[in-house]
Amino acid sequence: MKRLIIKDIEKCVGCGMCMYACSRRKGEAGIDSSGILAVSLSGFERGATVIFCNACKEPPCVQVCPTNALRPRKGGGVVYNEKNCIACGNCINACTIGAIFRRSNGKPAVCIHCGYCVNYCPHNVLAFEEVTAGKATEVKVC
Amino acid sequence: MLSRVLTVDLSSYTYSIEDRGALFEEWLGGVGVAVQLLKENMDVSADPLSEENVIVFAVGPLTSAYPLASKTVALFKSPLTGNLGESHAGGRTATSIANAGYGAIVIKGRSKKPVYVVIDNGKVHFRDARVIWGIEDSLIVGRIIAEKEPGRGTRTVMRIGGGGERLVRYACVTTETYRHFGRLGLGAVFGSKNLKAVVVNGRGSRKVVDRESYRDVYDEIFRLARESDAMKKYHLIGTAVNVNPLNEMSALPTKNLKQTRFEKAEEISGESLAESIGRRIACSHCPIACVHIAVLRLPYENEPYFYKTIMISYDYELIYSLGSMLGIGSKEGLLRLIHRVETYTLDAMSTGVCLAWATEALERGIVSKDDTIVELKFGDCDTYLKAIDYIVRQPNDFYRNLACGVEHAAKIYGGEEFALTFGKNEMPGYHTGYAAHIGYLIGLRHSHLDNAGYALDQKLREYPEPEELVGKLIKEEQWRQVLSSLVVCFFARGVYRPEIVCRALRPLGIEVSEDELNKIGEKIYLEKLRLKKQMGFDVSKLRIPKRIFEVETPHGKLSEEYIRRALDYYAKIVSEV
Numbered sequence: 001m002k003r004l005i006i007k008d009i010e011k012c013v014g015c016g017m018c019m020y021a022c023s024r025r026k027g028e029a030g031i032d033s034s035g036i037l038a039v040s041l042s043g044f045e046r047g048a049t050v051i052f053c054n055a056c057k058e059p060p061c062v063q064v065c066p067t068n069a070l071r072p073r074k075g076g077g078v079v080y081n082e083k084n085c086i087a088c089g090n091c092i093n094a095c096t097i098g099a100i101f102r103r104s105n106g107k108p109a110v111c112i113h114c115g116y117c118v119n120y121c122p123h124n125v126l127a128f129e130e131v132t133a134g135k136a137t138e139v140k141v142c
Numbered sequence: 143m144l145s146r147v148l149t150v151d152l153s154s155y156t157y158s159i160e161d162r163g164a165l166f167e168e169w170l171g172g173v174g175v176a177v178q179l180l181k182e183n184m185d186v187s188a189d190p191l192s193e194e195n196v197i198v199f200a201v202g203p204l205t206s207a208y209p210l211a212s213k214t215v216a217l218f219k220s221p222l223t224g225n226l227g228e229s230h231a232g233g234r235t236a237t238s239i240a241n242a243g244y245g246a247i248v249i250k251g252r253s254k255k256p257v258y259v260v261i262d263n264g265k266v267h268f269r270d271a272r273v274i275w276g277i278e279d280s281l282i283v284g285r286i287i288a289e290k291e292p293g294r295g296t297r298t299v300m301r302i303g304g305g306g307e308r309l310v311r312y313a314c315v316t317t318e319t320y321r322h323f324g325r326l327g328l329g330a331v332f333g334s335k336n337l338k339a340v341v342v343n344g345r346g347s348r349k350v351v352d353r354e355s356y357r358d359v360y361d362e363i364f365r366l367a368r369e370s371d372a373m374k375k376y377h378l379i380g381t382a383v384n385v386n387p388l389n390e391m392s393a394l395p396t397k398n399l400k401q402t403r404f405e406k407a408e409e410i411s412g413e414s415l416a417e418s419i420g421r422r423i424a425c426s427h428c429p430i431a432c433v434h435i436a437v438l439r440l441p442y443e444n445e446p447y448f449y450k451t452i453m454i455s456y457d458y459e460l461i462y463s464l465g466s467m468l469g470i471g472s473k474e475g476l477l478r479l480i481h482r483v484e485t486y487t488l489d490a491m492s493t494g495v496c497l498a499w500a501t502e503a504l505e506r507g508i509v510s511k512d513d514t515i516v517e518l519k520f521g522d523c524d525t526y527l528k529a530i531d532y533i534v535r536q537p538n539d540f541y542r543n544l545a546c547g548v549e550h551a552a553k554i555y556g557g558e559e560f561a562l563t564f565g566k567n568e569m570p571g572y573h574t575g576y577a578a579h580i581g582y583l584i585g586l587r588h589s590h591l592d593n594a595g596y597a598l599d600q601k602l603r604e605y606p607e608p609e610e611l612v613g614k615l616i617k618e619e620q621w622r623q624v625l626s627s628l629v630v631c632f633f634a635r636g637v638y639r640p641e642i643v644c645r646a647l648r649p650l651g652i653e654v655s656e657d658e659l660n661k662i663g664e665k666i667y668l669e670k671l672r673l674k675k676q677m678g679f680d681v682s683k684l685r686i687p688k689r690i691f692e693v694e695t696p697h698g699k700l701s702e703e704y705i706r707r708a709l710d711y712y713a714k715i716v717s718e719v
Contacts, residue, residue: 013421013424014423014424015426015429016295020427024360027356029207029349030206030241033347037294038295038426039295040319042288043285043319044318044320045319102345122430123431
């Protein structure tokens with residue numbers, strides 16, 4: 001299965017186009033439902049980066065979900081079933097890299113690796129690709 | 143619709159939220175709404191540095207919904223001009239305000255002790271800023287607050303450095319390290335209110351009414367921004383690309399406009415600075431990333447093999463004001479000056495023009511070295527670095543006066559003929575012809591951003607009658623009221639043409655025709671002009687610096703008579719408002 005990967009994080013300019021694409025997919029103008037976040041690195045003089053689901057093989061967020069709202073996704077990451085979610089926030093706290101975000105209704109926003117945001121990344125920081133087994137990300141080291 | 147208005151009162155440490163749907167329906171948002179909120183909340187006779195002054199931040203219907211619409215409008219009474227103050231900034235401010243659910247934020251009153259305000263979605267916190275008051279470097283202030291407050295990636299930190307605290311009348315407010323509410327002294331207004339920073343954290347959304355057409359129009363705008371020529375300049379070398387052509391056509395103000403060509407322009411040109419680009423950065427929700435950041439690697443003074451690496455954002459106006467205007471022909475010198483001004487949160491244009499005037503005043507013996515403390519000399523970067531420190535720290539009367547702007551200083555010491563202010567605001571970097579200068583004089587914020595007079599100068603082969611030129615300037619400025627009510631970046635004005643604006647508003651539930659948009663622009667223009675008049679704006683009192691008639695422009699030397707005729711005509715328009 002294809003998934004969202006980082007091609008070259010050093011190219012990120014922090015525009016957040018990905019973040020807006022994610023919520024737009026749901027008919028929102030804003031970022032409430034976005035499962036990706038663009039941040040500066042302690043101030044923009046040090047550059048920028050994006051944070052999103054790393055498609056773990058053993059996702060801690062799934063482990064702590066009491067209602068099976070989050071289940072493992074084939075090929076890594078999670079599938080989210082909102083109906084089962086009770087907005088406990090366990091998943092948000094469990095994610096080691098802080099890639100699950102709280103929506104205004106208290107429920108999580110998490111990347112489902114649909115690849116929509118890639119179309120709007122102006123500098124090819126992101127890509128939507130098949131990832132071979134055992135290779136979590138394809139971070140290009142500068 | 144984004145129509146909630148948050149009002150924060152620093153005197154009572156309270157806040158309230160009100161839905162103002164009708165206000166936003168009539169005035170779109172941004173500057174249109176901000177003018178009304180300023181009128182509602184502020185007495186026109188308020189002292190700009192007293193607790194009676196009011197700051198309005200406003201965003202518009204396109205904010206967060208579309209790309210290239212990430213500007214915030216700030217309105218206040220300017221401590222530099224004593225009249226209406228208007229300033230726009232990018233960064234993350236606009237999207238944070240919109241995503242927090244507000245169309246506008248009104249800040250009133252004055253805190254007894256230094257505070258910073260944190261607006262976290264629906265809540266407001268007043269934080270103790272006594273410990274960080276006195277930190278002059280805005281980069282450090284930003285880092286301290288960012289480490290303490292939540293909202294990484296979704297917040298804006300609008301803050302002041304030493305310039306704002308010491309009430310330099312042209313201090314700015316800086317956001318996201320490199321973007322500024324520049325010109326006209328919002329930083330001093332923050333300082334006078336004991337307000338070190340305003341943090342806004344927003345993570346919300348609003349539902350659109352037509353999901354499909356929203357995505358279609360979005361994609362069209364995105365494509366236009368990326369693929370058409372409309373934004374190419376900003377995507378490539380950036381605004382700094384102007385340096386060489388303006389120099390070649392004798393339009394680059396140099397050494398306090400004693401010259402309009404600079405022999406060292408090439409060295410500080412956009413092409414030359416591009417060799418030092420360290421990275422590019424974007425405002426939130428903008429694919430262009432026009433923020434050009436240069437790397438400056440400086441050795442420690444006394445230790446070999448130690449270097450500090452500084453990242454400095456530059457644009458055309460900074461190169462003009464701290465480069466050619468001061469005769470600075472070295473890239474390193476220019477970048478050091480820009481960095482110093484950045485840390486203090488001073489407006490670069492006003493600072494440069496103040497120093498240029500002071501240098502000429504010293505040359506002519508109008509002021510002495512006792513006043514300037516250092517031997518100001520065109521081209522001498524180290525001396526200017528010290529002088530910038532003095533503008534902030536104000537060790538004597540001269541620097542106290544210079545911190546009030548060139549208009550004020552020249553009134554006291556003389557040298558008005560070469561004091562380059564328009565409507566008391568220091569000159570922008572375009573000596574391109576009549577349209578630019580008339581634009582500075584009659585623009586509602588006396589800025590090149592009002593009406594693009596410099597673009598007209600470059601388009602026109604021959605000038606029409608002054609009355610017709612004034613008409614063109616006003617027409618463009620009226621359309622820009624629409625752009626700054628939506629609120630879109632002026633760099634994207636080639637993308638956001640009236641037709642596409644109407645189509646972009648529709649999926650958001652706002653039906654408006656091109657004709658109606660133009661009418662709103664006219665209405666806002668008149669409202670602003672009325673407010674300016676109430677604050678004391680008087681065309682007959684506008685001073686035209688003699689210097690602009692003494693040097694070449696691309697159209698030869700300018701005649702005062704043409705500009706006087708333009709002003710007489712404009713005075714009539716103003717009297718009818």
